[in-house]
């Protein structure tokens with residue numbers, strides 16, 4: 001079945017982003033590629049093999065379900081690490097397949113102890129410690145419980161690392177909170193070392209942390225959004241470029257999401273376009289219909305707000321984003337005809353649609369729009 005749009009993944013751009021991220025890492029710091037959310041909507045089955053070609057061997061996902069998807073395309077030498085949720089019925093699979101995972105409560109440790117004997121392989125765990133985000137993470141009391149449970153069942157566990165997550169490294173407004181988190185993290189590492197748990201791989205930074213807190217790299221960084229060519233926020237981009245001599249953007253967007261013109265229409269002055277009374281023409285207008293809507297991942301928040309590129313020019317979305325369609329204004333763009341390529345994300349000629357321009361409105365916009373791109377859109381690697 002042909003989809004109404006397709007996503008092109010640019011291999012060279014991904015390579016260049018990986019090189020850029022590596023240039024920011026100190027030597028001996030490992031790069032874990034975060035490929036949760038279907039590789040931020042880009043497609044794990046396309047992204048993981050490419051990253052492996054570029055020498056990446058560590059991959060972070062959110063859940064056991066995502067780990068299963070990743071394992072299908074990952075080479076046996078590479079590591080998969082779950083940073084979040086493990087469905088209880090997946091636990092056996094996780095252990096048998098040597099998938100690493102965060103432990104953020106004693107409950108999971110007890111479950112592993114209870115099923116001891118079900119598999120010979122050790123649970124490869126990263127202790128996710130609370131440092132001040134107060135989302136998931138082991139409080140000191142829980143950390144002590146976990147340490148004790150593990151000490152009593154030492155043969156069941158292979159303790160790989162100690163981890164945490166920074167609560168907003170992308171904004172200077174959070175500077176004090178982040179600094180406090182990093183120093184708490186150092187204390188937890190030291191605490192574990194004093195208990196005799198040495199050589200744990202420590203990791204706390206994601207993309208924003210890597211850019212803004214170079215001293216918080218520890219042994220590994222977990223970067224997502226930078227890989228795909230986007231800055232965590234505009235502020236992060238500005239603060240990075242501010243410190244450099246060249247002001248050229250080192251990142252390259254790796255995705256181009258395209259559809260085509262399905263219909264072109266003339267609309268008289270004073271008429272309403274689409275559902276209800278949300279858009280009224282103030283002159284004679286020409287519109288085009290593009291067969292992509294919120295069920296294809298084109299966010300409803302782009303109603304009367306987003307832009308696409310057609311014939312190398314920006315064209316605004318008018319009215320509401322429908323389930324399967326958007327209507328765009330092409331009054332000032334001559335020659336638009338059925339079948340013309342429409343770019344929804346990415347570059348066409350000199351015009352680029354990124355969502356960083358919307359990021360001021362909502363920091364999570366880049367992440368959200370990308371992560372919501374459905375799996376059934378055809379992906380092509382170029």
Ligand SMILES: *Cc1c(COP(=O)(O)O)cnc(C)c1O
Nearest residue numbers: 034083165206207222223224225
């Ligand atoms: C999503 C996530 C990351 C990666 O974040 P980016 O901002 O995309 O680099 C790292 N660690 C954890 C725990 C995450 O949930």
